[in-house]
Amino acid sequence: MTLKIFNSLSRSKEEFKSIEPGKVTMYVCGPTVYDYIHIGNARPVIVFDTVRRYLQTIGYEVRYVTNLTDVDDKLIRKSENTGEPVPVIADKYVAAFLEDSAGLGVKDTIHPRVTENMDEIIAFIAGLVEKGIAYEKGGDVFFRTRQFPKYGQISHKNFDELQYGIRIEVDERKESPQDFVLWKAAKPGEIKWSSPWGEGRPGWHIECSAMAEKYLGITIDIHGGGQDLEFPHHECEAAQSEALHGHPLANYWMHNGYLNINNEKMSKSLGNGLRVKDILTRTSGAAVRFAILSAHYRNPLNYSDEVLHQAEAGVERLGNSVANVRHRLSAAIPGEKNEDLATAVEAALALFSERMNDDFNTADAITAMFELAAAANRYLQEERTSKGMLELILDAFEQMDGVLGILPAAEEELGDAEIDKLIEERTAARKAKEWARADEIRDILTEKGIILEDTPQGLRWRRK
Numbered sequence: 001m002t003l004k005i006f007n008s009l010s011r012s013k014e015e016f017k018s019i020e021p022g023k024v025t026m027y028v029c030g031p032t033v034y035d036y037i038h039i040g041n042a043r044p045v046i047v048f049d050t051v052r053r054y055l056q057t058i059g060y061e062v063r064y065v066t067n068l069t070d071v072d073d074k075l076i077r078k079s080e081n082t083g084e085p086v087p088v089i090a091d092k093y094v095a096a097f098l099e100d101s102a103g104l105g106v107k108d109t110i111h112p113r114v115t116e117n118m119d120e121i122i123a124f125i126a127g128l129v130e131k132g133i134a135y136e137k138g139g140d141v142f143f144r145t146r147q148f149p150k151y152g153q154i155s156h157k158n159f160d161e162l163q164y165g166i167r168i169e170v171d172e173r174k175e176s177p178q179d180f181v182l183w184k185a186a187k188p189g190e191i192k193w194s195s196p197w198g199e200g201r202p203g204w205h206i207e208c209s210a211m212a213e214k215y216l217g218i219t220i221d222i223h224g225g226g227q228d229l230e231f232p233h234h235e236c237e238a239a240q241s242e243a244l245h246g247h248p249l250a251n252y253w254m255h256n257g258y259l260n261i262n263n264e265k266m267s268k269s270l271g272n273g274l275r276v277k278d279i280l281t282r283t284s285g286a287a288v289r290f291a292i293l294s295a296h297y298r299n300p301l302n303y304s305d306e307v308l309h310q311a312e313a314g315v316e317r318l319g320n321s322v323a324n325v326r327h328r329l330s331a332a333i334p335g336e337k338n339e340d341l342a343t344a345v346e347a348a349l350a351l352f353s354e355r356m357n358d359d360f361n362t363a364d365a366i367t368a369m370f371e372l373a374a375a376a377n378r379y380l381q382e383e384r385t386s387k388g389m390l391e392l393i394l395d396a397f398e399q400m401d402g403v404l405g406i407l408p409a410a411e412e413e414l415g416d417a418e419i420d421k422l423i424e425e426r427t428a429a430r431k432a433k434e435w436a437r438a439d440e441i442r443d444i445l446t447e448k449g450i451i452l453e454d455t456p457q458g459l460r461w462r463r464k
């Protein structure tokens with residue numbers, strides 16, 4: 001079975017081939033850290049993490065980068081409004097983003113920050129100027145789009161359609177309205193860096209080109225982001241990198257679809273009501289992942305309380321199935337193979353891979369996980385279950401959930417012997433008047449749902 005990915009470049013599903021065998025480089029555009037992220041921002045975070053996990057599952061070593069834009073017009077405006085310096089605002093929202101990402105089950109990501117890569121960004125722009133593909137006017141530097149015939153390759157627009165900023169007054173300094181800014185001269189009082197063109201800061205698009213190259217190389221395997229980034233952001237990134245190096249920035253461009261809220265287009269005010277950090281106080285990261293992954297990543301996704309409740313119910317059903325298998329396993333004995341179960345587990349795993357290989361169809365992959373749960377539940381009806389068969393089920397759940405991350409976090413249950421041992425230790429600590437240690441052990445037990453009771457026969461414990 002081969003993995004197929006819908007490539008925005010060709011607008012078709014293509015067989016995936018990495019540049020280096022067994023290795024994948026992936027760059028996913030990250031947030032501008034001037035505010036908390038909302039559920040719309042969470043979609044690419046979850047979608048591309050799932051792509052990464054699947055690639056790892058099928059044997060690739062994945063190097064995964066998500067940049068953090070920590071200097072930008074939005075940050076500067078916020079600084080003007082609040083009086084807080086840009087770096088203070090950026091640090092606060094970088095920390096918040098990392099916490100939200102972790103809450104959504106995302107790990108092991110390289111997070112370069114713009115302000116820490118200024119030399120590379122300036123060198124990138126200087127390279128373009130040297131080649132005659134960029135020009136300086138009054139302290140700003142622009143990309144000369146007429147010099148790059150492939151401009152339009154990502155968004156599939158013709159050159160005349162590729163104008164943006166039309167609402168804004170046409171900048172007379174540009175040679176052509178399609179040209180976009182690489183370096184912006186600082187206005188008085190703004191945060192700035194020195195460059196060959198005077199003091200200023202980089203444009204948004206150039207950051208990603210420079211950081212993708214620094215952390216992943218000239219051509220990377222997969223570049224991801226939301227559909228809203230196709231134009232102008234990705235179009236400009238692709239143009240800058242290819243114009244400088246003569247090689248494409250990425251072989252596969254992936255874009256996730258829009259997220260609507262109660263069938264309304266995502267807006268800033270809607271987003272403020274649906275911050276990830278707030279959602280994660282009400283529900284689990286697994287439920288949010290389930291809700292996002294229940295639609296194909298390229299389709300629009302409608303998010304609502306009902307969608308989240310359905311996701312929570314789904315997580316619970318799958319979680320119950322796993323918990324029941326685990327519970328039975330604790331008392332299981334080696335037994336005989338159950339052909340029906342073995343066939344059902346294999347079929348669920350095959351369906352899972354087949355659908356994930358088809359451009360990461362997570363909606364159908366979730367269905368495969370429910371088929372596994374159904375097979376598990378049927379097997380648990382049997383009077384005698386074997387250890388090997390139960391382990392087979394758990395192993396399949398683990399394989400699927402390693403990709404989707406939609407099972408509830410496993411509660412580590414304490415075994416009876418462990419509990420007895422802790423209680424003994426606590427009694428000894430109390431006798432030795434080591435009160436802190438005794439309290440610590442009591443807290444551990446309470447946290448695990450163990451209730452201690454003094455009875456006439458001595459200290460007893462029970463599970464909550």
Ligand SMILES: [Zn+2]
Pocket residue numbers: 028029030208233237
């Ligand atoms: Zn980017």
